[in-house]
Amino acid sequence: MNAQETSTRFRVEGMDCAGCASKIDTAVRRLPGVEEVSVSVVAGTMTVGHKGADLAQVQQKVTDLGYRIAPLTSGAPKEDDALEGMHGHDHGHHDGPWWQTAKAQLTILCGLAVAAAFALEAFIPAWHDELFILAMLVGLIPIGRRAMQGARNGSPFSIETLMTVAAVGAVFINAVEEAAIVVLLFLIGELLEGIATGRARASIKALADLVPRRAQREIEGKISEVDAADLAVGDIVLVRPGDRIPADGVVLSGEGAVDEAPVTGESVPKHKGPEDQVYAGTVNQDGALRVRVTAAAADNTIARIVSLVEEAQESKAPTERFIDRFSKYYTPGVLLVGALVAILPPLVTGASWDEWIYKGLAILLIGCPCALVISTPAAIAAALSAGARQGLLMKGGVVLEQLGKINMVALDKTGTLTEGRPQVTDIVAVDRSEAEVLRLAAALEVGSSHPLAKAILARAKEAGIEPIASSNAGALGGKGIIGTLDGTLLFLGSPKAAAARTPLGEELTARIGGLNDEGKTVSVLIAGGKVAGAIAMRDEPRDDARAGLAALKALGADIVMLTGDNVRTAKAIGADLGIKVNAELLPEDKQRIVTGLKADGKVVAKVGDGINDAPALAAADIGIAMGGGTDVALETADAAVLHGRVMDVANLIRISRAAMSNIWQNITIALGLKAVFLVTTILGVTGLWPAILADTGATLLVTANALRLLAWKGQKR
Numbered sequence: 001m002n003a004q005e006t007s008t009r010f011r012v013e014g015m016d017c018a019g020c021a022s023k024i025d026t027a028v029r030r031l032p033g034v035e036e037v038s039v040s041v042v043a044g045t046m047t048v049g050h051k052g053a054d055l056a057q058v059q060q061k062v063t064d065l066g067y068r069i070a071p072l073t074s075g076a077p078k079e080d081d082a083l084e085g086m087h088g089h090d091h092g093h094h095d096g097p098w099w100q101t102a103k104a105q106l107t108i109l110c111g112l113a114v115a116a117a118f119a120l121e122a123f124i125p126a127w128h129d130e131l132f133i134l135a136m137l138v139g140l141i142p143i144g145r146r147a148m149q150g151a152r153n154g155s156p157f158s159i160e161t162l163m164t165v166a167a168v169g170a171v172f173i174n175a176v177e178e179a180a181i182v183v184l185l186f187l188i189g190e191l192l193e194g195i196a197t198g199r200a201r202a203s204i205k206a207l208a209d210l211v212p213r214r215a216q217r218e219i220e221g222k223i224s225e226v227d228a229a230d231l232a233v234g235d236i237v238l239v240r241p242g243d244r245i246p247a248d249g250v251v252l253s254g255e256g257a258v259d260e261a262p263v264t265g266e267s268v269p270k271h272k273g274p275e276d277q278v279y280a281g282t283v284n285q286d287g288a289l290r291v292r293v294t295a296a297a298a299d300n301t302i303a304r305i306v307s308l309v310e311e312a313q314e315s316k317a318p319t320e321r322f323i324d325r326f327s328k329y330y331t332p333g334v335l336l337v338g339a340l341v342a343i344l345p346p347l348v349t350g351a352s353w354d355e356w357i358y359k360g361l362a363i364l365l366i367g368c369p370c371a372l373v374i375s376t377p378a379a380i381a382a383a384l385s386a387g388a389r390q391g392l393l394m395k396g397g398v399v400l401e402q403l404g405k406i407n408m409v410a411l412d413k414t415g416t417l418t419e420g421r422p423q424v425t426d427i428v429a430v431d432r433s434e435a436e437v438l439r440l441a442a443a444l445e446v447g448s449s450h451p452l453a454k455a456i457l458a459r460a461k462e463a464g465i466e467p468i469a470s471s472n473a474g475a476l477g478g479k480g481i482i483g484t485l486d487g488t489l490l491f492l493g494s495p496k497a498a499a500a501r502t503p504l505g506e507e508l509t510a511r512i513g514g515l516n517d518e519g520k521t522v523s524v525l526i527a528g529g530k531v532a533g534a535i536a537m538r539d540e541p542r543d544d545a546r547a548g549l550a551a552l553k554a555l556g557a558d559i560v561m562l563t564g565d566n567v568r569t570a571k572a573i574g575a576d577l578g579i580k581v582n583a584e585l586l587p588e589d590k591q592r593i594v595t596g597l598k599a600d601g602k603v604v605a606k607v608g609d610g611i612n613d614a615p616a617l618a619a620a621d622i623g624i625a626m627g628g629g630t631d632v633a634l635e636t637a638d639a640a641v642l643h644g645r646v647m648d649v650a651n652l653i654r655i656s657r658a659a660m661s662n663i664w665q666n667i668t669i670a671l672g673l674k675a676v677f678l679v680t681t682i683l684g685v686t687g688l689w690p691a692i693l694a695d696t697g698a699t700l701l702v703t704a705n706a707l708r709l710l711a712w713k714g715q716k717r
Contacts, residue, residue: 005035005049005050005051006049006050006051007047007048007049007050008047008048008050008055008058008071009045009046009047009048009071009072010045010046010047010048010058010059010062010069010070010071010072011044011045011069011070011071011072012024012039012044012045012046012062012067012068012069013044013067013068013069014066014067014068014103015039015041015044015067016041016190016194019158019159019369020041020067021039021040021041021377022039022155023065023150023153023155023158024037024039024046024062024065024067025037025038025039026153026154026155027061027062027064027065027150027153027154027155028046028048028058028061028062029154030153030154031053031054031057031058031061032053032054033050033051033052033053033054034048034049034050034053034058035049035050035051036048036049037049041377041381045072046062046069055071059071061153064149064153065146065149065150065153066142066145066146066149098191098194098195101194103187103190103191103194104191106138106139106142106187107139107184107187107188107190107191109138109139110135110138110139110183110184110187111184111188113134113135113138113139113180114132114135114180114181114184116131116135117131117132117134117135117180128176129174129176132176132177132179132180133171133176133179133180135180136167136171136176136179136180136183139183139184139186139187140163140164140167140168140183143160143163143164143167143183143186143187144160144164146158146160147160147161147163147164157328157331157332157335158331159368159369162331162334162335162364162365162367162368163182163183163186163365163368165335165361165364166182166361166362166364166365166688167179167182167183169357169360169361169364170182170358170361170688172357173354173357173358173361174354175358175688178687178688178689179688181689182365182688182689182691182692185689185692185693185696186692186696188696189692189695189696189699189700210244210280210281210302211228211244211246211247211280211281211297211300211302211303212228212243212244212246213227213228213229214226214227214228214246215227215228215231215237215246215247216237216238216239216240216243217231217235217236217237217238218236218237218238218290219236223238228246228247228297229297230297231246231247231293231296231297232293232296233293233294233295233296234292234293235247235292235293236252236290236291236292236293237249237290237291237293238288238289238290238291239278239284239288239289239290239291240284240288241256241284241285241286241287241288242283242284242285243283243284244280244281244282244283244284245258245278245279245280245281245282245283245284245289245291246280247280247291247293247294247295247296247297247300248277248278248279248280248293248294248295248299248300248301249277249278249291249292249293249294249295250275250276250277250278250291250292250294251272251273251274251275251276251278251289251290251291252274252290252291252292253274253289253290254273254274254287254288254289254290255271255272255273255274255287255289256271256272256284256285256286256287256288256289257269257270257271257272257285257286257287258270258271258272258278258282258283258284258285258289259282259283259285260279260282260643269285272289277294278291279300279301279302280295280297280300280301280302280303281300281301281302301642326372330367330369330372331367331369333367334363334364334366334367334368334369335364335367337363337367338360338361338363338364338367339360340360341356341359341360341363341682342356342357342359342360342361343356343360355684358687358688359681359682359684359687361688362681362686362687362688362691363678363681363682363691365688365691365692365695366674366677366678366681366691366694366695367674368695371666371669371670371673371695371698371699371701371702372667372670372671372674375663375666375667375669375670375702375706376397376663376666376667377397378666378702378703378706378707379659379662379663379666379705379706379709380397380400380659380663381706382659382662382706382707382708382709382710383400383655383656383658383659383662383709383712384397384400385710386655386709386710386711386712387400387652387655387712390648390651390712390713390714391627391641391642391643391648392639392640392641392642392648392651392652392655392714393639393640393642394638394639394652395637395638395639396638399622399638399639400655400656400659401656401659401660402603402621402622402638402656403605403622403639403652403653403655403656404653404656404657404659404660405603405621406557406603406604406605406621406622406653407556407557407558407602407603408557408558408559408560408597408602408603408604408605409552409557409558409559409560409604409605409607409649410559410560410561410562410590410593410594410597410604410605410606410607410616410620411559411560411561411562411579411606411607411608411646411649412561412562412563412607412608412609412613412626413539413561413563413565413570413573414539414563414565414609415609415626415644416607416608416609416626416646417541417542417545417561417573417577417646418539418540418541418542418545418573419539419540419541419542420539420609421451421454421455421539422451422452422455422521422537422538422539423455423458423459423537423538423539423540424438424455424456424458424459424535424536424537425520425536425537425538425540426515426520426534426535426536427459427533427534427535427536428508428511428533428534428535428536429533430505430508430531430532430533430534431527431530431531431532431533432525432527432532432533434533435463435465436532436533437525437532437533437534437535438456438459438460438463438465438535439460439465439467440485440490440525440527440532441456441460441492441523441525441535442456442457442460442465442467443467443468443469443470443483443485443490444470444473444481444482444483444485444490444492445457445467445481445492446467446468446469446470446473447469448481452521452523452537455537456535456537468485470483470484470485470490471483471484471485472484476493476497479493479494479497480492480493480494480497480498480523481493488527488528489527489528489529490525490526490527491525491526492523492524492525492526492535493523493524494522494523494524495509495512495522495524495534498524498526498531499524501526501529502526502529502530502531504524504531505531508524508531508534511534512524512534515536516568517568517572518538518572519538519568519569519570519571519572519573520536520537520538520572521536521537521538522534522535522536522537523535523537538569538572539569539573541573541576541577542644542645542646544645544646544647545577545646546577546578547646547647548645548646548647548648548649548650549577549578549579549646551647551650551715552649552650552653554650555650555653555654557605557653558602559579559580560579560580560581560582560593560597561573561574561577561579561580561581561582561583562582562585562589562590562593562594562606562616563581563582563583563584563585564583564584564585564586564587564590565583565584566583566584567581567583567584569583570583570584571583587613587614587615587616588615590606590613590615590616591615591616591618591619593616594606594616594619594620595619598619598620598621603621603622604620604621604622605620605621605622605623605624605649606619606620606622606623606624607624607625607626607641607649608623608624608625608626609625609626609644617637622638622639623637623638623639624637624638624639624640624641624649624652625637625639625640625641626640626641626644627640627641627642627643627644639652647714647715647716648714650715651714651715654714654715655709655712655714658709658712659709662705662706662708662709665705666702666705666706669698669701669702669705670698670702673694673697673698673701674694674695674698676694677690677691677694
């Protein structure tokens with residue numbers, strides 16, 4: 001019987017470099033029933049695709065390698081408690097202070113043992129070798145155990161193997177002091193690496209911690225405190241001033257400023273009122289808000305960000321895959337070179353065996369691939385985390401790497417380049433003043449949820465007008481609306497429907513034609529049988545659309561608009577923004593154009609927010625969903641701009657290029673330092689201590705350089 005393939009996710013504690021992930025991957029992949037393994041160092045997770053595999057055996061295998069592991073189920077609040085109770089090995093738990101980890105305690109113990117060896121040697125010099133061998137064994141026994149477990153589970157050429165061979169070899173050539181210090185320096189390097197990785201991991205955990213644990217739920221007017229994780233779609237919660245909003249939702253009543261910086265990176269608090277969207281983790285600064293929950297805890301904005309970032313870190317970029325393949329051949333190559341350096345000169349030229357074995361052991365230490373292997377994942381993890389903090393989500397290292405190559409951006413209009421809702425742009429006074437035209441139009445629209453009605457009511461509110469609802473209001477299908485205010489019969493509708501009631505006049509007709517040419521929708525107001533005036537509305541470009549498009553052009557990208565909207569409106573917006581336009585397109589038309597651009601050799605990004613954009617998003621080299629877009633667009637896209645800024649499309653390209661530059665800097669540092677010390681070791685200038693310092697130093701430099709990306713902010717305007 002062929003069991004159906006399933007996927008199980010685990011939390012793995014104690015991984016702090018790509019070498020750890022590689023060992024776990026290799027060991028678990030060899031187990032019967034395991035089909036696929038994906039390990040993320042920074043997320044601290046392992047996903048196993050399996051057909052009938054023994055999951056207890058999977059966990060035991062990872063435990064044998066010296067790591068803590070527990071199944072990870074969505075919404076399991078006690079997962080950390082479970083991990084705390086598990087038996088620890090050489091790899092420490094990173095949630096507490098670094099000095100409380102098993103790895104830190106081993107390093108401190110080894111340091112004390114080396115210090116004691118130096119102190120006791122002054123009193124009992126005859127025991128010199130024994131003292132330093134004992135000090136060395138404090139650190140080397142756990143390292144050697146890990147090397148043996150790695151070899152037994154398919155990773156014979158691990159960093160621990162190189163370290164063990166070098167340290168034991170140093171003892172045989174009577175370099176016992178150096179052997180003890182080399183082991184200590186190796187442990188210090190590993191500890192610092194773990195602290196650095198913990199920082200990157202903490203940046204993701206901090207996102208999850210934005211959501212408050214408790215919420216004030218309202219049921220039939222009564223408020224009770226509940227776990228935020230228990231909130232369901234449709235629940236009503238009260239958010240007091242100063243509280244974090246516990247769930248994604250829509251404001252039912254109340255007004256106030258909400259600080260969205262933790263989620264979207266927006267520095268200025270946004271005013272929120274009835275029907276406005278709010279996000280979990282944002283801060284209500286003033287005024288109590290009643291919010292209707294629109295997403296359960298597992299599906300809210302923060303949960304989706306964390307999930308996307310963790311999934312992304314499990315998706316390797318082409319550069320990272322190349323480094324992984326390279327290191328598989330590199331480590332055995334280093335062992336071979338070290339052996340040849342140790343053996344050939346004494347055999348061929350009769351040189352001193354001790355001198356050349358010493359140099360061979362130093363080469364083993366120089367050759368530790370840790371810095372090289374971590375150069376790419378550290379930068380990718382930092383870039384993905386920094387992007388998420390600015391509201392830029394990318395589904396993996398492949399996407400992050402590809403974004404920097406974009407040279408053609410195809411953007412949707414409605415909801416992408418524009419706000420996605422009409423705004424009043426012009427008020428034309430004829431028989432009444434502009435303010436009166438707006439007041440009477442608003443009176444007809446009170447209580448309506450139509451987008452044009454909302455635009456008129458919003459403009460009235462801006463003007464300080466409190467509209468009084470008209471009486472006997474009603475819609476005339478496809479023509480407009482009528483009502484009575486203060487005994488005056490009002491009509492608001494299309495120019496054609498208005499002209500059927502009363503002549504518009506040549507001047508107004510010409511003005512309406514001009515407004516239509518600008519892509520604006522015009523409604524004419526008739527009061528008491530006379531033309532009172534007209535109101536023009538248009539879905540206006542986003543505030544940052546011009547700056548965002550200019551930034552894309554500055555990055556070397558060509559721009560085209562692909563929209564299903566009518567030609568006149570699209571061309572008006574395109575002329576306003578200075579970009580090429582393709583209008584009145586069906587979803588398959590957008591997909592066809594994107595495919596054609598790719599065929600012309602362009603690396604295409606498609607940016608959109610609707611269901612009709614999904615085919616083109618999937619067809620593009622990179623699909624980018626705008627924030628607030630449909631779930632279909634978000635699922636189909638490779639990246640998402642949470643805050644919906646056009647500038648953030650350019651920021652995606654910027655962070656990609658910053659990450660790739662950082663990766664190549666890291667690779668240069670890692671290989672450059674090794675090349676220098678390889679030459680100086682063979683020439684006899686440097687020995688074991690400088691060799692391990694070079695390896696530890698390179699790892700720290702590479703990690704520190706990668707962590708610089710965590711401070712990346714992007715361009716706001």
